[in-house]
Amino acid sequence: EAQVTQNPRYLITVTGKKLTVTCSQNMNHEYMSWYRQDPGLGLRQIYYSMNVEATDKGDVPEGYKVSRKEKRNFPLILESPSPNQTSLYFCASSLSSRGQTEAFFGQGTRLTVV
Amino acid sequence: DAKTTQPNSMESNEEEPVHLPCNHSTISGTDYIHWYRQLPSQGPEYVIHGLTSNVNNRMASLAIAEDRKSSTLILHRATLRDAAVYYCILLREELNFGKGTSLLVTP
Numbered sequence: 001e002a003q004v005t006q007n008p009r010y011l012i013t014v015t016g017k018k019l020t021v022t023c024s025q026n027m028n029h030e031y032m033s034w035y036r037q038d039p040g041l042g043l044r045q046i047y048y049s050m051n052v053e054a055t056d057k058g059d060v061p062e063g064y065k066v067s068r069k070e071k072r073n074f075p076l077i078l079e080s081p082s083p084n085q086t087s088l089y090f091c092a093s094s095l096s097s098r099g100q101t102e103a104f105f106g107q108g109t110r111l112t113v114v
Numbered sequence: 115d116a117k118t119t120q121p122n123s124m125e126s127n128e129e130e131p132v133h134l135p136c137n138h139s140t141i142s143g144t145d146y147i148h149w150y151r152q153l154p155s156q157g158p159e160y161v162i163h164g165l166t167s168n169v170n171n172r173m174a175s176l177a178i179a180e181d182r183k184s185s186t187l188i189l190h191r192a193t194l195r196d197a198a199v200y201y202c203i204l205l206r207e208e209l210n211f212g213k214g215t216s217l218l219v220t221p
Contacts, residue, residue: 004157033208043158043211058208090157092209099146099165099205105157 002027006091006106013081013113021076021109023091029104031097032074033058034066036087037108043090049074050097081113118202123216126192134187134215136202141182145204149176149187152214153198161187163205192219 004025013019025032033048035058045058049068063085065077074093078085089109095101119137126132138147149161162169162176164185169176175188189196201214 035211042213043209045208045210048208092158097208099144099148099163102148102160102163103150103158103209105159108155108157 002104004091004093004104004106006089006109009107009109011109011111013111015082015113016080019078019081019111021078021089021091021111023074023076023106024072025074025093025104026072027093027095027104028071029093029095030071031095032068032091032093034064034074034076035090035092036060036085037090038087046076046089048097081111083113085111086113087111118204118212120200120202120212120215122213123218125218125220126189128194128219128221129191132189132192132196132217132219134189134200134202134217135184136186137184138202138204139183141204142206145206147176147178147182147185148203148205148209149174150201150203150209150211151196151198152201153195158201158211161200192217194219194221 007022030051034046035043037043044060047066049055091106092103094103148163150158152158164176177186197219199214199216
């Protein structure tokens, strides 16, 4: 089954403790991206990747890092999480960044930073 | 980025058709019109997309105005499971989600 898998689904952590949210897709998609969703602000893009070893900032990249060492995986790294990064995070993938293809989203990771 | 305008909310009765409008007057020739929906506590889900011609799939139909400045997502028979936030997005390179339309379906 074609899917985007995020782990963990829920995470509570303390300020400053490094964490990684994993994202994996099984569709051989080139384009992957991370979003955060906050009440009243909607979905905002954090980082995206056009292909392996090609990543770029989205609209709200501060406090986040990503890597794309292999096509299927696109982890989101919070080196020193802060409470304002408490949010619902979604990973997405698509065959390309062009408009002809649909995007697939993971089920989300709800992160709480205390 | 080209912007879209959607009503904040709409309501429909179950088993009736629903027409969700979207205005995108600044659309450019290469922008695809995408629709996604997000059910409560889930990630966004692709619904349909098109460029110039009307499109149909198993989930919905997309009617695109001749000048492409507006489009309408049509759910032919709304069910309670269709209650979600529907996003109309002009896709050139990345998905920029706006606030979407919250669809309420009543029995």
